[in-house]
Amino acid sequence: MAATPKNRNRKYEAVEKMLTEQRDELSARMNGRMGEVYIDREPDDEAALATDSVTKDMAAATLERERRTLQEIEGALKRIKTGEYGVCGSCGEPIPEARLKALPWARVCVGCAEKRSSGLAVD
Numbered sequence: 001m002a003a004t005p006k007n008r009n010r011k012y013e014a015v016e017k018m019l020t021e022q023r024d025e026l027s028a029r030m031n032g033r034m035g036e037v038y039i040d041r042e043p044d045d046e047a048a049l050a051t052d053s054v055t056k057d058m059a060a061a062t063l064e065r066e067r068r069t070l071q072e073i074e075g076a077l078k079r080i081k082t083g084e085y086g087v088c089g090s091c092g093e094p095i096p097e098a099r100l101k102a103l104p105w106a107r108v109c110v111g112c113a114e115k116r117s118s119g120l121a122v123d
């Protein structure tokens with residue numbers, strides 16, 4: 001068993017596995033939703049048409065939210081591969097493990113996230 005690279009960072013192996021699973025699950029769910037949003041039905045009256053349009057809007061909004069989450073997950077997976085995962089993208093400090101548990105695709109530490117959401121310039 002000499003095939004295991006010694007310098008491979010195994011610290012985030014569990015996170016990588018979990019994120020990969022989440023990504024696959026999310027993609028599958030999104031593929032199902034695409035059908036809801038884009039299939040053209042032929043409602044036979046105005047009311048049905050309106051209901052159909054609301055359903056589509058909701059599905060589209062959910063799809064948009066899921067698309068963003070998927071992007072975050074893919075970004076995190078990329079950072080695990082490049083070794084940037086778990087490091088704050090703003091101040092360069094390590095992101096505490098508790099935060100990564102709560103938000104596995106966190107890009108910045110709590111301090112920087114707070115500065116950002118309060119509207120203060122970070123960079």
Ligand SMILES: [Zn+2]
Binds near residue numbers: 108
């Ligand atoms: Zn930071």
